[in-house]
């Protein structure tokens with residue numbers, strides 16, 4: 117018989133060896149995921165940086181952030197390749213013509229190849245996406261929180277409510293393109309809103325509503341029952357209880373989960389494709405004649421722009437620049453919005469804790 | 471109170487159900503049946519609770535103490551399927567299950583302190599003013615006054631007067647419970663219901679709350695549920711013993727503990743079952 121000391125020193129058993137293999141696979145899958153994520157973000161950052169950054173002051177390509185997309189003209193001049201935006205190219209041609217007229221010769225206009233949307237920037241797209249996110253999230257949070265409060269605080273917890281919950285949950289699984297189609301039929305055609313901000317808002321809001329409702333219900337449930345009882349025992353009505361002893365404590369949870377909603381609303385292309393997005397629009401959203409026209413105008417949006425420049429125009433090195441530049445701005449924008457909401461949640465949390 | 475009282479309580483008869491001589495009954499329960507769905511929690515309970523006294527409800531777990539207590543401010547209304555099927559509860563002569571009763575007004579007059587301390591995760595000040603703000607009191611002076619008055623009444627003022635704007639959750643368990651008592655006092659109820667208010671507290675904090683209960687009966691009528699026999703003996707004037715939803719015996723605390731007339735009561739208070 118082995119002494120106790122020898123027993124402890126024994127080499128690894130079959131069980132331990134199997135455990136090592138299992139841990140190896142777990143670790144490997146974690147690393148693969150990490151690698152995949154890093155590759156995706158790395159590619160976007162690397163390729164996008166070529167568009168968004170520039171070697172000389174101010175190091176950020178302001179044009180790309182602050183101007184509308186334009187056609188790029190590329191031509192040979194004195195043996196060098198020159199790239200010019202549509203606007204610059206027109207001025208350049210006008211100047212050539214003027215010089216030619218002054219000297220009495222006929223103007224020699226260089227032959228140029230043009231690439232749509234490869235010059236200028238994506239300012240209207242950023243604005244459009246921000247507007248879509250702000251409007252649809254306001255609608256979704258308003259309707260979603262109201263529904264969640266009704267379902268979990270007021271409604272009798274019977275089979276009807278269970279059925280409604282199930283329906284909401286199923287709604288979350290509906291593909292976004294179906295929501296797009298629904299919005300097109302409902303808001304664009306039936307309500308006659310045409311392709312417009314407001315049609316996009318409602319379509320996107322309906323798409324994220326299940327997420328918002330489910331998350332809000334969870335956050336409401338997480339508020340201790342003692343808060344409700346404490347308030348009611350002081351003579352509060354149901355609504356006073358909810359307003360003053362429940363919602364303030366559920367809000368951080370609701371906001372956290374609506375961050376997911378923000379990323380989804382900002383990112384989905386399909387729901388806005390037929391309801392709100394324009395490929396190209398000269399006017400900015402605030403350039404409207406009457407204030408209510410604001411709601412009934414289509415907008416340009418980042419995800420749709422990526423889709424357009426990746427599939428609707430000839431592919432070449434110039435279109436690739438816009439694609440990845442837009443993607444990088446888009447990723448950064450979502451990151452900024454998400455961090456802002458996290459910060460907001462942190463602020464609310466720091467004030468109230470249980 | 472005189473332990474050799476000549477009052478001879480015969481349990482569950484109307485004689486025993488009447489209040490302590492000389493003190494008017496503030497809560498009168500008559501023949502009360504209470505159900506949770508199919509499950510009977512109270513079975514023909516009748517008792518009269520005298521004002522400005524501490525009345526203890528004792529009995530083994532699940533015998534219906536909390537249910538009875540929560541009938542007095544109709545907190546059971548919130549539970550789906552919970553229903554009073556028979557009998558009445560009158561407070562100052564008004565049937566509180568009557569159709570013209572405003573439950574919110576009832577709860578302002580019948581405050582409650584819970585087993586699990588439940589201060590709101592707001593400041594001490596906001597905890598106390600919560601009830602008054604519900605009633606639309608906005609005046610800063612009135613609120614300040616109420617805060618000081620309630621905290622003094624709950625014997626908490628000296629400990630927290632310099633930190634009124636800190637979170638109520640920063641207090642110790644015993645302080646939190648006294649904060650909850652102060653919160654209930656702030657709306658100036660007549661009756662304060664306490665459901666095992668000390669069960670989560672250590673002996674020192676418990677002693678302080680008991681002391682407080684003793685003091686509070688000058689101003690309020692107190693009904694307390696407790697599992698702690700010593701506590702019932704120490705701080706109550708009247709004791710009701712419930713078992714399986716029935717009121718077995720209700721009398722002066724002294725009588726219940728020294729000379730109970732029912733064998734089940736005797737077994738329970740002497741710790742032989744429950």
Ligand SMILES: Nc1ncnc2c1ncn2[C@@H]1O[C@H](COP(=O)(O)OP(=O)(O)OP(=O)(O)O)[C@@H](O)[C@H]1O
Pocket residue numbers: 506509510511529530531532533534535536537538549
């Ligand atoms: N919300 C509820 N739903 C269904 N049944 C309940 C509910 N609350 C209590 N009951 C039942 O009613 C009976 C009395 O419960 P109650 O809470 O009044 O007992 P208790 O005397 O307070 O017990 P404890 O000392 O454990 O607190 C028990 O049988 C319990 O199972």
Ligand SMILES: [Mg+2]
Pocket residue numbers: 535536537665695
């Ligand atoms: Mg209980």
